[in-house]
Amino acid sequence: xxxxxxxxxxxxxxxxxxxxxxxxxxxxxxxxxxxxxxxxxxxxxxxxxxxxxxxxxxxxxxxxxxxxxxxxxxxxxxxxxxxxxxxxxxxxxxxxxxxxxxxxxxxxxxxxxxxxxxxxxxxxxxxxxxxxxxxxxxxxxxxxxxxxxxxxxxxxxxxxxxxxxxxxxxxxxxxxxxxxxxxxxxxxxxxxxxxxxxxxxxxxxxxxxxxxxxxxxxxxxxxxxxxxxxxxxxxxxxxxxxxxxxxxxxxxxxxxxxxxxxxxxxxxxxxxxxxxxxxxxxxxxxxxxxxxxxxxxxxxxxxxxxxxxxxxxxxxxxxxxxxxxxxxxxxxxxxxxxxxxxxxxxxxxxxxxxxxxxxxxxxxxxxxxxxxxxxxxxxxxxxxxxxxxxxxxxxxxxxxxxxxxxxxxxxxxxxxxxxxxxxxxxxxxxxxxxxxxxxxxxxxxxxxxxxxxxxxxxxxxxxxxxxxxxxxxxxxxxxxxxxxxxxxxxxxxxxxxxx
Amino acid sequence: xxxxxxxxxxxxxxxxxxxxxxxxxxxxxxxxxxxxxxxxxxxxxxxxxxxxxxxxxxxxxxxxxxxxxxxxxxxxxxxxxxxxxxxxxxxxxxxxxxxxxxxxxxxxxxxxxxxxxxxxxxxxxxxxxxxxxxxxxxxxxxxxxxxxxxxxxxxxxxxxxxxxxxxxxxxxxxxxxxxxxxxxxxxxxxxxxxxxxxxxxxxxxxxxxxxxxxxxxxxxxxxxxxxxxxxxxxxxxxxxxxxxxxxxxxxxxxxxxxxxxxxxxxxxxxxxxxxxxxxxxxxxxxxxxxxxxxxxxxxxxxxxxxxxxxxxxxxxxxxxxxxxxxxxxxxxxxxxxxxxxxxxxxxxxxxxxxxxxxxxxxxxxxxxxxxxxxxxxxxxxxxxxxxxxxxxxxxxxxxxxxxxxxxxxxxxxxxxxxxxxxxxxxxxxxxxxxxxxxxxxxxxxxxxxxxxxxxxxxxxxxxxxxxxxxxxxxxxxxxxxxxxxxxxxxxxxxxxxxx
Numbered sequence: 001x002x003x004x005x006x007x008x009x010x011x012x013x014x015x016x017x018x019x020x021x022x023x024x025x026x027x028x029x030x031x032x033x034x035x036x037x038x039x040x041x042x043x044x045x046x047x048x049x050x051x052x053x054x055x056x057x058x059x060x061x062x063x064x065x066x067x068x069x070x071x072x073x074x075x076x077x078x079x080x081x082x083x084x085x086x087x088x089x090x091x092x093x094x095x096x097x098x099x100x101x102x103x104x105x106x107x108x109x110x111x112x113x114x115x116x117x118x119x120x121x122x123x124x125x126x127x128x129x130x131x132x133x134x135x136x137x138x139x140x141x142x143x144x145x146x147x148x149x150x151x152x153x154x155x156x157x158x159x160x161x162x163x164x165x166x167x168x169x170x171x172x173x174x175x176x177x178x179x180x181x182x183x184x185x186x187x188x189x190x191x192x193x194x195x196x197x198x199x200x201x202x203x204x205x206x207x208x209x210x211x212x213x214x215x216x217x218x219x220x221x222x223x224x225x226x227x228x229x230x231x232x233x234x235x236x237x238x239x240x241x242x243x244x245x246x247x248x249x250x251x252x253x254x255x256x257x258x259x260x261x262x263x264x265x266x267x268x269x270x271x272x273x274x275x276x277x278x279x280x281x282x283x284x285x286x287x288x289x290x291x292x293x294x295x296x297x298x299x300x301x302x303x304x305x306x307x308x309x310x311x312x313x314x315x316x317x318x319x320x321x322x323x324x325x326x327x328x329x330x331x332x333x334x335x336x337x338x339x340x341x342x343x344x345x346x347x348x349x350x351x352x353x354x355x356x357x358x359x360x361x362x363x364x365x366x367x368x369x370x371x372x373x374x375x376x377x378x379x380x381x382x383x384x385x386x387x388x389x390x391x392x393x394x395x396x397x398x399x400x401x402x403x404x405x406x407x408x409x410x411x412x413x414x415x416x417x418x419x420x421x422x423x424x425x426x427x428x429x430x431x432x433x434x435x436x437x438x439x440x441x442x443x444x445x446x447x448x449x450x451x452x453x454x455x456x457x458x459x460x461x462x463x464x465x466x467x468x469x470x471x472x473x474x475x476x477x478x479x480x481x482x483x484x485x486x487x488x489x490x491x492x493x494x495x496x497x498x499x
Numbered sequence: 500x501x502x503x504x505x506x507x508x509x510x511x512x513x514x515x516x517x518x519x520x521x522x523x524x525x526x527x528x529x530x531x532x533x534x535x536x537x538x539x540x541x542x543x544x545x546x547x548x549x550x551x552x553x554x555x556x557x558x559x560x561x562x563x564x565x566x567x568x569x570x571x572x573x574x575x576x577x578x579x580x581x582x583x584x585x586x587x588x589x590x591x592x593x594x595x596x597x598x599x600x601x602x603x604x605x606x607x608x609x610x611x612x613x614x615x616x617x618x619x620x621x622x623x624x625x626x627x628x629x630x631x632x633x634x635x636x637x638x639x640x641x642x643x644x645x646x647x648x649x650x651x652x653x654x655x656x657x658x659x660x661x662x663x664x665x666x667x668x669x670x671x672x673x674x675x676x677x678x679x680x681x682x683x684x685x686x687x688x689x690x691x692x693x694x695x696x697x698x699x700x701x702x703x704x705x706x707x708x709x710x711x712x713x714x715x716x717x718x719x720x721x722x723x724x725x726x727x728x729x730x731x732x733x734x735x736x737x738x739x740x741x742x743x744x745x746x747x748x749x750x751x752x753x754x755x756x757x758x759x760x761x762x763x764x765x766x767x768x769x770x771x772x773x774x775x776x777x778x779x780x781x782x783x784x785x786x787x788x789x790x791x792x793x794x795x796x797x798x799x800x801x802x803x804x805x806x807x808x809x810x811x812x813x814x815x816x817x818x819x820x821x822x823x824x825x826x827x828x829x830x831x832x833x834x835x836x837x838x839x840x841x842x843x844x845x846x847x848x849x850x851x852x853x854x855x856x857x858x859x860x861x862x863x864x865x866x867x868x869x870x871x872x873x874x875x876x877x878x879x880x881x882x883x884x885x886x887x888x889x890x891x892x893x894x895x896x897x898x899x900x901x902x903x904x905x906x907x908x909x910x911x912x913x914x915x916x917x918x919x920x921x922x923x924x925x926x927x928x929x930x931x932x933x934x935x936x937x938x939x940x941x942x943x944x945x946x947x948x949x950x951x952x953x954x955x956x957x958x959x960x961x962x963x964x965x966x967x968x969x970x971x972x973x974x975x976x977x978x979x980x981x982x983x984x985x986x987x988x989x990x991x992x993x994x995x996x997x998x
Contacts, residue, residue, distance in 0.1 A: 118751045118860050141757060163699065174699060176707070177676065190947050198856035198889055198924040200662065200673060202932045202943060203952050203971060204716075208675070208707030217703075229757025252617045258640060258728030300799030357697040361617050389698045424696040433701045444701060448689050453702050455958030459951060472702060 009477035010469040014079040035059040047088040047095040056097030072189035086158030089150040092434030126157025126220040142227035145172035157220040163212030165430030167263040170388035176211040184218035187461045215467035217460040231296035239318040240287035247289035248363035250316035251387045262296035264388030271382040278343035281336030340384040348397035358425035377412040391429030442478035508976035509968040513578040534558040546587040546594040555596030571688035585657030588649040591933030625656025625719040641726035644671035656719040662711030664929030666762040669887035675710040683717035686960040714966035716959040730795035738817040739786035746788035747862035749815035750886040761795035763887030770881040777842035780835030839883040847896035857924035876911040890928030941977035
């Protein structure tokens, strides 16, 4: 039984005749590769959030757009839900399959169609990997700015669906700020272009609406992204602090001084030690927190900014400020940060990676509160995050084999997200809502707001066939779990939803 | 009779009992200022597009948010359309009243509520003038970047409704890129917050959807904008060319060289002469075109960029490149550009200001085509525009007292917009669709796309009471005028719609 899509609260899905669907697919789209054997389906049970798994009804692997269109038309006729998937690196279960639904894998659409250096745009298929765009643009001195940690593997279609961020989005924006056009197929298989090749497009901004809509509004068939000139130079400063609050305040001070770093990242002592053990980045292991601040641009500008940032950091109480002496050291400083998750993973049998966003000014207070919660729940929390954006990734360490630890980890995670909402932040920064945070959406939004989301969804997909059960909870789900939230004073992580 | 809202094609509006509405407003909201005498209504007949005029049913001037809410609730109960209006400086008739609708003037909500220099945000009421935000932020070394030419008068609520641009939006983005939160009242008078104080907000991006929706989705009650640090310095270069095509190509060359100017503006000979006569900016009156290129940032950076831009301009065939020697000359260079519209206005009894956007690479070809059309229609066209964005403002000169000239001007304008769409651009850059371009939307979008717009509109305002007849044409209108467009090979400007 599919316990992840709960018909009690997520709505009853249509009954599907699997063999009739398979037959119809084979008859209508004879070239289409369809997986239907149990062992073939197994690798598609989950995306990057591997704790949640469901076996899809069928997996289709189209190679041509008319096949995608054919699948959508047929599924629409037969009222079969469709979950689209790119590289499957998402961390919130946005591409988690449905037992009653087709998994539409877009990975084979991996061609870069056109790089236009004068317009500074790249037109690519949705399965193109994020990093491959920058590689293709490199001969023109250009690159694609948003850089999620998974950029070597994640695909641009998934980036659009999740509005992906990355280390550099403080300065260069999220995916939504780096798009000019997205071509989609609607649930009925009709082609639409959202946005345009020009600066702005009249009518409602459906491109921005679509970005981050997590596969609920249409299937992406082509993406035109903005490219940026590669900065002439980049320097990184490492500052050590004897308290996380001071480091948190320094973040606000840097931004308040009018400097916009290319990246501004923070790690606490647990994360520093873990990273240093793993990568030997040269981090000061006695520091309670470090900040990594990258400045990029033209040589003279970066030089000036480095001086200014150093002054701000020293005034904010940094015990040490070091500038990477050369490119090798700069890369090493970043390698420690980029490998912080696996490094922390070595400290503990399991960890739970959170993703919440808060207004920057709340950083010191929220960090203090997380330390308190960590002590209260008896679980270690390592903090690694995009400090400049207020996008936190607390990693809760636990051992699933110890009775009760997973429950405590999830309860602690819920408390942290609740805290984010309370200070004016949000339950996700860049990983999306997907399946993972569907209940927390009930804490983030009231029923008027959710009703509006449902009405917008219905404008694109009145039958609710695209990726049902993700991103936007039903009112019924919120009545069920929102009530729990209110009564028990904590966000719900009901047992039945866990793998 | 109201000839601007055409019930044949725009949908039948409910019958309104004016005196019952007036009585109900007075009874329920005794403090609310309501204008209902003919002479009181007169000043509200039009916005900045003064060629289109309609007398509103009633004008309300609320001073408190509960009055706005009360008006919306009552109008919803009585099924009366509502048109919200800020400063009324819009150039596409977005705030044009309805004979059967209430005009809701938000001008009295003009308080700056909070400037947060650490978060670099300003929370303001919708009637606050664009420039007033920068003035209030100045003591903190901050400013609000989008700067429409009307910034001294236009209000931020209107900027959000129209997704306003300006000289600096090439580098700093349109209004949508400079917002973090907008509070609205729905058509039913319910309060919603779109966006959040944090970097990103989960669920669909309703903030971006709302921005530029031209009053069709809700009434803005509060806006939280991003503030930017004031650049340390700004320099401007003036380059002269012996052909507009060369100047157009130079624009692409500058962007292609990896430089993002603070502003990159172009004027052709007619505009240059007009501006020089009026402002004495020191422009070379024999040039076929000039470019004004502003570079801003830290001193050293700007210095380097000025050298690079000069090289690019010379290589692109500039006959002269001059850097403003001092701040006074810089201001004078810009004064010529900023007063180009009134300057051109002195050349001719009437002019028609167009607003279209094209991909940058199409600039040389489109400029050539406009010159051809100008000759064909026997009307002079002055070109003044945000070249870096591909946002063109051709000014068509005509004399409405000469029989047929207005028709020719409108037909020529239609041809120019058609050309924009043809090369992959759009029928508006920053002035919006409003009432003016409602028919051209039929050329820009097909019926699937329009149906989707209507479904999105219905998600917010199922009864269609908010600003009906603007921005998104009915399918009936497109069937009527889109057909005309197809049959006659030109965009329709039906006689009945003109004042």
